[in-house]
Amino acid sequence: MTGKRTSLLLPNKNLTRRTALKGMGAAAGLMAAPGFVRYSQAQSSEPIRIGFQAHRTGIGAAYGRWYERVTTAAAQAINDAGGINGRPLEIVTEDDGTDPKRGAEVVEKFANQHKTDVVFGTLFSHVVVGSAPAAGELKMPYYVVSEGYHVASGSLNRYVFQPGITDVKAQVRAVGPWIAENVGKKITLVYPDYAFGHDHRDKFPERFEAAGGTVVGLVPIPPTETSFTRYFPQIPSDTEVIYHVMVGPGVLTFVKELGEFYGSSGPKLFGFIDSLEAVDINSPGLEFLDGSYFWEGMPRYLQPDASDAVKAYRAAVGIDDNGASVNDPKDVSTSAHMFGCWETLYIIKEAMEAAGYQGPADRAKLVEATEALTEFPEGPEHPQGLKVFSPMIHQSFGQQYISQVSGGKLNVVHTTSIEDGMYEPEADYTSMPL
Amino acid sequence: MNAFAAIDRRALALHLAVIAVLFVLQFVLPAYHHGIMARILVLAVFAMGYNLLFGYTGLLSLGHAMFFSAGLYGAGLSVYHLDWSVPAAFGAGLAGGLVLSAAVGFLALRTTGVAFLIVTMMFGQVAYLFTLYFTDWTRGEEGLTLPQAARVLGPLDLTDPTTRYFAALVLFTIALFVTLALVRAPFGRVLVAIRENEERTRMLGYDTFRNKLGATIASGVICAASGAAYVLLFGYFGSSFAAVQYSILPLLWVLVGGAATTLGPLLGTILMFYLVDLSNDLLNSRFPDWDVSYLGIVGVALVLLILFFPKGLLGSVRDRWVRWLP
Numbered sequence: 001m002t003g004k005r006t007s008l009l010l011p012n013k014n015l016t017r018r019t020a021l022k023g024m025g026a027a028a029g030l031m032a033a034p035g036f037v038r039y040s041q042a043q044s045s046e047p048i049r050i051g052f053q054a055h056r057t058g059i060g061a062a063y064g065r066w067y068e069r070v071t072t073a074a075a076q077a078i079n080d081a082g083g084i085n086g087r088p089l090e091i092v093t094e095d096d097g098t099d100p101k102r103g104a105e106v107v108e109k110f111a112n113q114h115k116t117d118v119v120f121g122t123l124f125s126h127v128v129v130g131s132a133p134a135a136g137e138l139k140m141p142y143y144v145v146s147e148g149y150h151v152a153s154g155s156l157n158r159y160v161f162q163p164g165i166t167d168v169k170a171q172v173r174a175v176g177p178w179i180a181e182n183v184g185k186k187i188t189l190v191y192p193d194y195a196f197g198h199d200h201r202d203k204f205p206e207r208f209e210a211a212g213g214t215v216v217g218l219v220p221i222p223p224t225e226t227s228f229t230r231y232f233p234q235i236p237s238d239t240e241v242i243y244h245v246m247v248g249p250g251v252l253t254f255v256k257e258l259g260e261f262y263g264s265s266g267p268k269l270f271g272f273i274d275s276l277e278a279v280d281i282n283s284p285g286l287e288f289l290d291g292s293y294f295w296e297g298m299p300r301y302l303q304p305d306a307s308d309a310v311k312a313y314r315a316a317v318g319i320d321d322n323g324a325s326v327n328d329p330k331d332v333s334t335s336a337h338m339f340g341c342w343e344t345l346y347i348i349k350e351a352m353e354a355a356g357y358q359g360p361a362d363r364a365k366l367v368e369a370t371e372a373l374t375e376f377p378e379g380p381e382h383p384q385g386l387k388v389f390s391p392m393i394h395q396s397f398g399q400q401y402i403s404q405v406s407g408g409k410l411n412v413v414h415t416t417s418i419e420d421g422m423y424e425p426e427a428d429y430t431s432m433p434l
Numbered sequence: 435m436n437a438f439a440a441i442d443r444r445a446l447a448l449h450l451a452v453i454a455v456l457f458v459l460q461f462v463l464p465a466y467h468h469g470i471m472a473r474i475l476v477l478a479v480f481a482m483g484y485n486l487l488f489g490y491t492g493l494l495s496l497g498h499a500m501f502f503s504a505g506l507y508g509a510g511l512s513v514y515h516l517d518w519s520v521p522a523a524f525g526a527g528l529a530g531g532l533v534l535s536a537a538v539g540f541l542a543l544r545t546t547g548v549a550f551l552i553v554t555m556m557f558g559q560v561a562y563l564f565t566l567y568f569t570d571w572t573r574g575e576e577g578l579t580l581p582q583a584a585r586v587l588g589p590l591d592l593t594d595p596t597t598r599y600f601a602a603l604v605l606f607t608i609a610l611f612v613t614l615a616l617v618r619a620p621f622g623r624v625l626v627a628i629r630e631n632e633e634r635t636r637m638l639g640y641d642t643f644r645n646k647l648g649a650t651i652a653s654g655v656i657c658a659a660s661g662a663a664y665v666l667l668f669g670y671f672g673s674s675f676a677a678v679q680y681s682i683l684p685l686l687w688v689l690v691g692g693a694a695t696t697l698g699p700l701l702g703t704i705l706m707f708y709l710v711d712l713s714n715d716l717l718n719s720r721f722p723d724w725d726v727s728y729l730g731i732v733g734v735a736l737v738l739l740i741l742f743f744p745k746g747l748l749g750s751v752r753d754r755w756v757r758w759l760p
Contacts, residue, residue, distance in 0.1 A: 056727065057727050057728075057729060093718065094714065094718075095714055095727075095728065099674060100577060100670060100672055100674055101473075101674070101675070104668065104670065105470060105473065105711075108466060108469045108470065109466055109711075111465075111466075112464070112465035112466035112468075112469060113464070113465075113466035125575075125576045126575050126576050126577055126672050126673075126674055129573075129576050129577050129578070129579060129670065129672065130577060130670045130672060130674075132579055132670075133579050133580070133582075133593075133668060133669035133670050134668075136582065137582065137593045137669075148576065150576065155578070155579065156579065157579075157581075157582075193566070193567070193569075194566045194569050194574035194575050194673075195569050195573050195574040195575055195576040196575070196576070198569055198570075198574075222563075223563065223566050223575075224563070
């Protein structure tokens with residue numbers, strides 16, 4: 001009888017009470033061992049580790065510096081309010097060199113060496129696209145603040161999200177009708193002749209033309225070009241608006257030469273502030289921009305109607321009323337993009353809490369929990385404004401700001417609605433295997 | 435004669451030992467270093483291809499990113515747009531490297547010295563701009579990713595870390611022994627002779643142009659093999675791999691490891707990777723508040739290296755201690 005009972009309790013019939021006790025003792029010893037205690041505590045009090053892929057060096061360093069400051073400030077705010085699921089947040093930063101190869105290596109380093117829970121970052125599209133395969137293979141949730149269309153296009157994988165900033169397709173669609181109705185109906189696009197510029201060229205016209213506008217000229221500027229005057233004669237004479245999205249160190253030359261070419265009688269200008277992020281709008285040579293319009297993801301200058309949430313955010317990240325560092329007025333922020341870091345960290349927090357996230361084993365649950373999110377209401381966690389999240393394309397939609405340069409400042413003249421930029425999802429990440 | 439045979443046996447034993455160590459590392463390296471080592475092995479092949487032309491033939495090129503990219507794009511675009519299998523795509527990458535290196539070699543080898551450097555750099559820049567110009571196909575600087583499902587070789591999933599490491603090791607082993615065979619063969623001896631004194635080599639009756647063209651093609655194909663393997667194993671290709679920095683990097687890896695040594699490229703690639711990686715770790719852990727880039731540490735380390743190992747690590751080792759090192 002005894003033997004039979006034993007076999008019911010203990011599957012191995014050869015197991016005696018002595019060996020069973022030994023085994024239980026060993027198990028108790030294991031639980032008392034330092035490693036196990038550490039593991040047990042990890043469920044409750046160890047930090048949530050977030051790998052932050054930062055452009056500390058390379059062409060994105062000006063953005064990276066501010067992304068890092070905002071990330072540090074957001075982590076501090078989250079920790080001051082009790083952390084994530086009661087656990088403190090720890091940011092582990094690695095420099096990606098604004099290089100896609102290094103970006104992928106950094107994702108591997110976060111996953112395999114730092115053992116971070118998720119990876120978060122970064123701006124430049126090529127680093128995000130280059131890092132995405134590593135994130136997918138390692139099944140590492142990868143939240144980016146890049147504004148590229150690469151996530152929403154469906155070309156990456158299920159582990160990549162862009163919930164804290166809108167994408168370029170939504171941005172250009174949102175501003176198109178307003179330009180047609182308020183600035184001019186005949187537009188010439190001046191853009192860099194590579195993928196970033198092509199996104200503007202291809203995605204801007206649809207809603208602009210639907211609002212009665214006409215694209216009268218396309219002026220692609222070859223990469224590595226340093227002087228632009230010889231391209232300006234290609235701008236048709238009936239152009240009412242020049243739409244410019246130049247980036248990189250040549251932008252100051254571009255604006256200066258445009259001013260010299262047209263003098264005071266040229267077409268009106270609409271640009272993307274990407275060109276002048278981290279650049280003082282009052283820099284010598286930029287006088288020609290006075291009166292021109294810019295898209296801004298979030299206003300650089302403190303606006304008279306700014307909400308308390310915006311003021312609190314600006315104070316936390318350390319920018320003054322002109323959008324420069326409170327410690328150095330010459331250190332101009334990248335405010336049209338960097339808010340995305342603040343908002344994305346809060347979205348990670350929300351998703352982790354919804355998933356009951358405990359550790360790396362819950363990463364798939366975290367992906368599903370992020371996909372279950374639909375809306376991020378305006379407030380201290382989302383000071384840029386309300387966002388609507390599309391789980392199918394892992395992309396948020398939000399409002400855009402259009403500002404005019406006047407009196408040496410950028411003043412918001414129009415805020416687009418979320419619907420202005422929305423488009424039908426063109427992919428479905430949720431159908432991909434986890 | 436016996437002495438030569440002994441040197442060959444020692445060299446062969448050393449190379450086999452290196453492969454054996456790399457094989458064993460697969461089982462002992464922590465996950466991060468395991469993944470990184472696979473990347474290093476692939477990139478070391480790039481450096482070995484470069485070394486064949488620079489180290490052994492004495493031709494300083496600043497356009498080798500185009501050969502790496504020929505493989506990268508040849509393989510990547512074949513999979514992305516044509517759904518080719520991995521072996522076919524790898525073949526397309528090699529073919530791209532072969533055609534490009536033959537064409538560039540035929541034109542650029544009419545120059546020597548600094549002119550050769552400038553001409554190759556210009557061809558490299560043309561190749562880089564090609565990747566941007568055809569953005570509709572390549573997505574230019576943003577680049578493209580290959581889906582995991584497309585990166586399989588029969589039953590082998592190339593995105594699996596173990597498989598990837600072995601695939602990288604196989605490629606490295608083949609490239610290493612091909613390089614070793616080439617430089618020990620009469621062809622390799624002629625290349626060294628050209629490096630040392632091209633006029634005298636020509637006077638001895640060798641067609642130096644044909645030999646240099648052969649070296650350029652061999653170098654280009656090895657670099658293309660590295661590029662093709664890189665995209666198939668790691669799943670991303672973009673214009674940054676065609677930019678001039680990827681022409682400078684193999685030069686740096688070869689100079690650090692030791693030009694005209696068969697194992698120098700591997701050593702240089704490993705050293706440069708860990709110099710960057712560990713400098714970052716050092717700054718992050720010890721001096722988090724310092725506004726200093728890892729580039730400062732890397733720069734100082736390279737200056738010291740050049741002071742104490744002017745011919746690169748293995749080059750100086752060969753000069754001072756191990757004369758038989760190939």
